[in-house]
Amino acid sequence: MNRYNVIASGSTGNSVIYHKNIMVDCGVPFSRIKPFLYDIKIVLLTHIHGDHFNLSTIKRLAFERPSLRFGCCEWLSEHLEGVKNVDIYNIGSVYDYGLFKIIPVKLYHDVPNCGYRIITNDYKIIHTTDTNHLNGISAPNYNLYALEHNYDENIVKDVIKEKELRGEYSYEKYAINAHLSEQQANDFYYKNKGENSEILRLHETSLLKELRKWEHQEKY
Numbered sequence: 001m002n003r004y005n006v007i008a009s010g011s012t013g014n015s016v017i018y019h020k021n022i023m024v025d026c027g028v029p030f031s032r033i034k035p036f037l038y039d040i041k042i043v044l045l046t047h048i049h050g051d052h053f054n055l056s057t058i059k060r061l062a063f064e065r066p067s068l069r070f071g072c073c074e075w076l077s078e079h080l081e082g083v084k085n086v087d088i089y090n091i092g093s094v095y096d097y098g099l100f101k102i103i104p105v106k107l108y109h110d111v112p113n114c115g116y117r118i119i120t121n122d123y124k125i126i127h128t129t130d131t132n133h134l135n136g137i138s139a140p141n142y143n144l145y146a147l148e149h150n151y152d153e154n155i156v157k158d159v160i161k162e163k164e165l166r167g168e169y170s171y172e173k174y175a176i177n178a179h180l181s182e183q184q185a186n187d188f189y190y191k192n193k194g195e196n197s198e199i200l201r202l203h204e205t206s207l208l209k210e211l212r213k214w215e216h217q218e219k220y
Contacts, residue, residue, distance in 0.1 A: 009202045014052045024127050027052040030060040045072040047113035075112040107131035110178045129203045134188045141194035148203040150179035
């Protein structure tokens with residue numbers, strides 16, 4: 001059974017659907033969500049950045065599906081004025097929706113942000129993107145670790161230096177203070193994983209995707 005569907009993940013847009021009915025982040029045009037519109041039961045929102053929070057799409061979803069629920073922490077509540085069925089969460093509290101439970105997790109970005117634990121009777125997910133670290137967070141023996149793998153610590157300083165020498169903007173200089181590295185994500189995963197765990201790489205930069213593609217080609 002496919003437990004997740006990555007609609008988009010990266011700096012141009014983010015949205016992942018779990019169990020066909022729980023969507024985390026809504027940073028894409030409505031057309032990307034439309035094929036799944038009538039399966040979604042709740043949309044979990046994390047932070048205000050446009051690649052995670054597309055207000056026009058959110059309002060369109062609320063219009064097309066009047067019974068659809070939205071969940072977020074208090075820092076997004078003022079941005080959802082006029083949207084119905086909004087549940088405001090506290091970090092660490094458990095919200096029981098019957099078929100699943102939601103627990104917000106505090107993350108560390110350049111704006112207030114959270115991740116989510118999504119728990120059903122037999123399956124546990126932790127979803128974290130746009131965070132500088134995962135210190136103080138644990139998720140032992142979860143089934144799915146959906147973690148940001150934004151940059152590679154082994155090359156990031158060289159990439160920054162090369163871009164600065166060329167007089168180019170260096171996203172990586174910002175990323176090291178606001179995003180999670182591949183090494184941090186893997187460290188968290190291997191410290192917490194169980195026998196049946198799986199990792200889902202999210203929010204990779206185009207450079208990191210190209211490096212993984214090249215490594216795969218070299219291997220095979």
